[in-house]
Amino acid sequence: MDERKLALAxxxxxxxxxxxxxxxxxxxxxxxxxxxxxxxxxxxx
Numbered sequence: 743m744d745e746r747k748l749a750l751a752x753x754x755x756x757x758x759x760x761x762x763x764x765x766x767x768x769x770x771x772x773x774x775x776x777x778x779x780x781x782x783x784x785x786x787x
Contacts (some may be wrong), residue, residue, distance in 0.1 A: 743771055743779050748786070751781060755784030 747769040
């Protein structure tokens with residue numbers, strides 16, 4: 743994931759109203775890729 747996608751995904755995850763599946767669709771990555779780069783609370787790993 744590039745920096746732009748990471749920033750968007752992080753912001754969306756921190757919202758807590760947006761399900762992880764929607765975040766994945768929005769940035770075009772799988773759930774495993776999302777969580778490889780970000781913790782469930784949206785902070786970076």
